Amino acid sequence: xxxxxxxxxxxxxxxxxxxxxxxxxxxxxxxxxxxxxxVVVLDKSRFPRVKPCGEFLAPECLPLLDELxxxxxxxxxxxxxxxxxxxxxxxxxxxxxxxxxxxxxGPAHGLAVRRERLDAAAVDAVRAAGGEVREGWxxxxxxxxxxxxxxxxxxxxxxxxVVLRARFVVGADGLRGRTVRELGGIERTRWLDxxxxxxxxxxxxxxxxxxxxxAPGSFCAVAPVGDGEATLNVVVDRDRIPSRRGLRDLVSAxxxxxxxxxxxxxxxxxxxxxxxxxxxxxxxRRITAPGVALVGDACxxxxxxxxxxxxxxxxxxxxxxxxxxxxxxxxVDEAAALRGYERxxxxxxxxxTMALLLQRALPRPRVASGVLALLERRPGLASLAAGMTGRxxxxxxxxxxxLWREVLSAR
Numbered sequence: 001x002x003x004x005x006x007x008x009x010x011x012x013x014x015x016x017x018x019x020x021x022x023x024x025x026x027x028x029x030x031x032x033x034x035x036x037x038x039v040v041v042l043d044k045s046r047f048p049r050v051k052p053c054g055e056f057l058a059p060e061c062l063p064l065l066d067e068l069x070x071x072x073x074x075x076x077x078x079x080x081x082x083x084x085x086x087x088x089x090x091x092x093x094x095x096x097x098x099x100x101x102x103x104x105x106g107p108a109h110g111l112a113v114r115r116e117r118l119d120a121a122a123v124d125a126v127r128a129a130g131g132e133v134r135e136g137w138x139x140x141x142x143x144x145x146x147x148x149x150x151x152x153x154x155x156x157x158x159x160x161x162v163v164l165r166a167r168f169v170v171g172a173d174g175l176r177g178r179t180v181r182e183l184g185g186i187e188r189t190r191w192l193d194x195x196x197x198x199x200x201x202x203x204x205x206x207x208x209x210x211x212x213x214x215a216p217g218s219f220c221a222v223a224p225v226g227d228g229e230a231t232l233n234v235v236v237d238r239d240r241i242p243s244r245r246g247l248r249d250l251v252s253a254x255x256x257x258x259x260x261x262x263x264x265x266x267x268x269x270x271x272x273x274x275x276x277x278x279x280x281x282x283x284x285r286r287i288t289a290p291g292v293a294l295v296g297d298a299c300x301x302x303x304x305x306x307x308x309x310x311x312x313x314x315x316x317x318x319x320x321x322x323x324x325x326x327x328x329x330x331x332v333d334e335a336a337a338l339r340g341y342e343r344x345x346x347x348x349x350x351x352x353t354m355a356l357l358l359q360r361a362l363p364r365p366r367v368a369s370g371v372l373a374l375l376e377r378r379p380g381l382a383s384l385a386a387g388m389t390g391r392x393x394x395x396x397x398x399x400x401x402x403l404w405r406e407v408l409s410a411r
Contacts, residue, residue: 024296
């Protein structure tokens with residue numbers, strides 16, 4: 001390791017190195033720091049920074065933010081979302097978050113918050129709690145002692161290579177990150193080969209609702225983030241993504257094809273950023289190995305339709321911390337702790353299944369029109385679908401007759 005400095009003021013100086021300072025990484029770090037652990041967070045970016053994302057926090061995210069003292073700031077920085085409107089093929093259904101709250105755990109509204117504000121607030125909270133955040137530090141690889149990961153090779157902003165050691169590494173650097181690649185890479189859902197074009201557009205009357213508009217072969221997801229702007233994701237098959245110069249034309253054409261959406265939002269301005277995200281529907285082949293665990297998008301990703309990515313990140317951070325703290329305190333064997341973390345993540349299975357079912361069905365015009373017509377006639381079903389894609393309404397609640405009475409009574 002000639003030419004690489006080993007930073008070890010003490011042997012294995014950190015309890016955890018967290019790679020990535022998005023919600024998954026910062027929430028994991030904040031929880032570990034508050035449990036008395038020594039943590040450093042590394043990110044190649046500097047904050048605040050723009051991050052392509054649906055920027056929608058479903059109602060079940062809010063208690064997780066509140067637990068970490070981040071909810072008040074998110075409310076001040078964001079825009080309350082009372083409903084999700086599903087439209088297309090001359091149909092219009094509304095999922096009202098204030099319905100069915102007695103059968104779930106989330107509050108009666110969600111939030112839309114710009115990621116540059118959400119992430120910067122969490123970074124500041126980690127530092128305020130006593131954690132360390134190093135911006136502009138990229139990760140070149142994992143360091144192993146035998147089969148076990150014991151640290152990372154990093155590159156400082158000035159280019160110097162440094163080795164940091166820790167008892168655990170938490171990979172929160174996304175599906176293109178170094179930790180995922182070194183744990184075995186990713187696998188794709190082949191039939192769902194889609195990409196998203198992300199940008200911000202003028203908000204001309206979205207009110208307090210997020211919207212998803214379906215058209216043949218695509219859908220548009222939009223959420224108002226305040227200050228007269230909304231976040232827009234246009235999702236299409238990968239082979240329909242043009243060159244960068246054609247992205248603006250693609251967004252314009254898809255807005256025109258979405259019933260009434262062009263009346264609610266404007267086109268991106270000439271200086272607006274446009275990014276492509278994808279491929280969608282991807283998961284990591286492994287989410288743990290000796291000394292390392294993945295969290296957030298690094299574990300897998302479906303798409304921006306259901307607005308689930310931020311919940312996966314925040315809840316995943318909670319599950320990872322619940323597994324790692326006992327191991328760090330010597331109360332649980334490390335291997336058992338990592339197995340427990342993998343088991344706990346099975347609670348996301350029904351969410352992923354529902355998201356994939358929606359993705360398979362709704363791009364097909366006849367199926368989409370029929371589903372939207374049903375949800376339009378039965379708004380209680382729309383609210384149930386919105387709740388079932390999150391932890392707010394768990395599958396066992398479907399066995400309660402009272403739930404179905406409430407669902408079917410809505411007109």
